[in-house]
Amino acid sequence: MKPIQDTFALLQSPKRIFITTHHKPDGDAIGSMMALAHYFIKKNHIVTPVSPSEVPDFLSWIPGIELVLNYEAEPKLATQAINEADIIFCLDFNDLSRVKSMESLLEHAVQPKVLIDHHMFPKPSFEFGMSIAEKSSTCELVYDFINLANDNELIDATIGACLYTGVMTDTGSFRFPACTASVHEMIADLMRKGLQHTPIHEHVYDSWSEQRMRLVGHVLKEKMEIFPEYNAGLITISKADLDDFFVQTGDTEGLVNYPLSIAGISFSTLIIERKDGIKMSFRSKGSFDVNSFSRNYFNGGGHFNASGGQSSQDFIETILRFKEILSEIHPQN
Numbered sequence: 635m636k637p638i639q640d641t642f643a644l645l646q647s648p649k650r651i652f653i654t655t656h657h658k659p660d661g662d663a664i665g666s667m668m669a670l671a672h673y674f675i676k677k678n679h680i681v682t683p684v685s686p687s688e689v690p691d692f693l694s695w696i697p698g699i700e701l702v703l704n705y706e707a708e709p710k711l712a713t714q715a716i717n718e719a720d721i722i723f724c725l726d727f728n729d730l731s732r733v734k735s736m737e738s739l740l741e742h743a744v745q746p747k748v749l750i751d752h753h754m755f756p757k758p759s760f761e762f763g764m765s766i767a768e769k770s771s772t773c774e775l776v777y778d779f780i781n782l783a784n785d786n787e788l789i790d791a792t793i794g795a796c797l798y799t800g801v802m803t804d805t806g807s808f809r810f811p812a813c814t815a816s817v818h819e820m821i822a823d824l825m826r827k828g829l830q831h832t833p834i835h836e837h838v839y840d841s842w843s844e845q846r847m848r849l850v851g852h853v854l855k856e857k858m859e860i861f862p863e864y865n866a867g868l869i870t871i872s873k874a875d876l877d878d879f880f881v882q883t884g885d886t887e888g889l890v891n892y893p894l895s896i897a898g899i900s901f902s903t904l905i906i907e908r909k910d911g912i913k914m915s916f917r918s919k920g921s922f923d924v925n926s927f928s929r930n931y932f933n934g935g936g937h938f939n940a941s942g943g944q945s946s947q948d949f950i951e952t953i954l955r956f957k958e959i960l961s962e963i964h965p966q967n
Contacts, residue, residue, distance in 0.1 A: 635749065635756070635758070635760050635761065635762065635763045635765070636761060636762045636763075637762070637763075637764070638748065638749075638750070638762050638763055638764040638779060638782070639782060640762055641721070641746070641748055641762045642782075642783060644720075644721060644746065645674075645677070645679070645721075648677075648678045648679050648680065649679050649680070649720040649721055650679070650680045650682075650718055650719045650720045650721075651674050651679050651680065651681045651682070651719060651720065651721055651722075651723060652682050652684065652715055652716045652719035652721070652722045652723070652745075653667050653670055653671055653674075653681060653682070653683045653684070653722075653723045653725065654667070654683070654684045654685070654686065654722070654723070654724060654725070654733060654736065654740070655667045655685060655686070655724075655725045655726045655727065655733075656686065656726055656727040656732040656733060657686040657687050657732060657733055657734040657735075657736075658687055658883070659685050659686075659687070659689060659690070659693075659726075660690075660803060660804075660887065661693060661799045661800050661802070661803030661804065661838060662726050662771045662772050662773055662799075662800035662801075662803055662804040663685075663725065663726040663727075663772070663800075664685070664689060664693045664696055664699075664702075664796075664799070664800075665693075665696065665771075665773045665796045665797060665798075665799035665800030665801075665803075666725045666726055666750065666771070666772040666773045666775070666776045666796070666797075666800050667683050667685075667702075667725050667726075668683060668696050668697065668698050668699065668701075668702075668796040669773060669776050669777075669793050669796035669797045669800075670723060670725065670750070670776050670779075671683045671698060671701065672697070672698060672792055672793045672796065673776075673780055673785070673788060673789075673793055676788050677785075677788075681701075682701075682703065682712075682715040682719070683698075683701055683702045683703070684702065684703045684704075684705055684712045684715065684716075684736075685702050685703070685704055685705065686705045686706070686733040686734055686735065686736045687704065687705070687706050687734070687883070688704055688706065688707070688883045689702060689704070689883075690882070690883045690884025690885075690887065691841075691843075691882060691883070691884060692837065692838055692841055692842075692884050692887070693799070693837075693838075693884070695837045696795070696796060696799065697792045697795055697796065698792075698796075703715065705735065705736050706735065709735075712736070712739075713739060716739060716740075716743055716745075719743075719745055720745060721745055721746050721748065722740070722743055722745050722746065722747045722748065723747075723748045723750065724740070724747055724748065724749050724750070724751070724760065725750050725751065725772050725776070726750075726751055726752075726753075726772040727751060727753065728749060728751045728753045728754075728755070728756035728757060728760075728765060729756075729757045729759070730757065730759050740759075741759075746761045746762060747759060747760045747761055747762075748760065748761070748762045748763055749762070749763030749764070749765055750763065750764055750765075750772055750775050750776060750779060751763070751764075751765050751772055751775070752765070752766055752767055752768075752769040752770070752771060752772055752774075752775060752937075753765075753767065753935070753936060753937065754767045754925060754935065754936070754937065755935065764778070764779065767937065768812065769812065770801055770804055770805050770810070770812040770813055770814065770817050771800045771801045771803075771804035771805065771812075772800060772804075773796070773797045773798075773799070773800030773801045773804070774797075774800075774801055774816070774817060774820060776797060777789075777797055777820050780793075786823075789823075789824070789827055790827055790828065791827060791828030791829055791830070794824035794825075794827050794828065794829035795829060795830075795834060797820075797824060798821065798824055798829055798831055798834055799834055799838065801817060801820070801821070802831075802834065802835065802838070803838060805817065806891065807835075810939065810940075811939070812937075843882075843885075845879050845880050845881075845885075846879075846881075846882075846885045848879060849875075849879040849881060849885060849886075850889065850892075852875070852879065853869055853871065853875075853889060853892075854892060857869055857870050857871060857875065858892070858893060860893065860896060860899065861960060862898055862899075864901070864960050864961070864964055865898055865899055865900045865901055865922075866893075866899065866900075866901040866902070866903070866960055867892075867893025867894070867896065867899045867901070867902045867903070868893075868902075868903050868904075868905070868953075868956065868957075869889055869890065869892070869893065869902075869903070869904045869905070870904075870905045870906075870949075870953055871886065871889075871904070871905070871906045871907065872907045872949060873907045873908070873909070873949075876906075876907075876908070886904070886906060889904055890902050890903065890904035890915040890916070890917050891917055894917060894918075894919055900918055900919050900920045900922055901916075901917075901918045901922050901924070902916070902917045902918070903915070903916050903917075903956060904916075905945075905949070905952055905953060905956065907949040911944055911945070911946075912944060912945040912946075912947065912948070912949060912952045913942070913943075913944055914928070914932055914934065914942060914943040914944060914945065914952075914956075915941075915942050915943075916928050916934075916936075916940070916941045916942070916943065917939065917940050918938075918939045918940075919939060923938050924936070924937075924938070924939060924940065924941045925937055925938050925941045927941070927963075928941040928942065928943040929941075931943070931959055932944060932945055933945075933946075
């Protein structure tokens with residue numbers, strides 16, 4: 635993969651740019667995609683941002699969100715956009731399988747693919763890129779990309795709002811270890827450029843539906859198990875739970891973090907039974923590596939303290955297997 639600076643020559647004149655991110659996008663995915671889109675529009679490029687699936691409601695306020703195509707709902711328009719593109723930017727994922735039903739479309743695209751991402755072990759699917767696992771978020775890397783292009787003066791309050799969303803959500807509101815001095819320096823720069831951070835926090839964290847609030851209460855009371863001998867917590871959500879609480883895209887965001895608020899718990903897992911299979915999220919604090927855990931046991935990966943996985947077994951079998959593994963490895967603080 636060539637350094638991302640090598641794309642600057644390709645972008646000297648107006649181009650048609652296709653930007654995408656991973657399936658089931660989160661704050662960093664949408665924030666980075668839209669920040670880059672607004673930046674390229676300022677540079678007189680023609681930009682089409684495409685999400686492989688629906689954007690969650692808590693991100694529906696993001697500036698320019700009306701420009702985003704949902705591939706699952708509008709596959710013809712998205713396919714036309716990629717066919718007409720001169721260059722493709724892939725944000726917040728490093729394996730084409732992470733775009734699900736768009737995978738074949740990206741695989742067969744002949745245009746240069748550019749990666750901007752902070753996950754470990756990128757696949758060799760990209761011609762250019764910046765992949766730095768130590769960075770807090772893909773939004774921080776988009777900020778770095780704009781600065782590498784000597785275009786810091788083009789960052790305004792709109793781009794700042796998009797960038798702040800991704801950094802805030804991926805750092806757990808600036809409390810995770812990846813929130814370095816450079817992150818705070820970036821936020822200070824964005825604030826000087828007009829960023830209003832309080833409304834963003836309210837949009838993301840204070841705009842729940844009543845049903846989502848009731849789901850959280852149900853999950854914490856009925857669906858959370860704590861294993862103090864292993865410093866671990868487990869939350870399990872069945873298809874019946876999803877139906878009972880009319881769960882929408884984004885409603886389960888952040889649930890995996892709740893057990894980590896309990897004293898002595900350093901490893902938390904969320905297992906969800908979805909229509910397309912068993913999905914798993916892993917979070918940790920301290921020295922337990924959930925990236926290795928998910929890769930070794932559940933065909934996943936991500937970051938040292940945050941990763942995802944999946945299971946080919948059914949819901950109950952997956953829960954039982956997880957508990958067996960837990961008793962074998964004895965994760966510690």
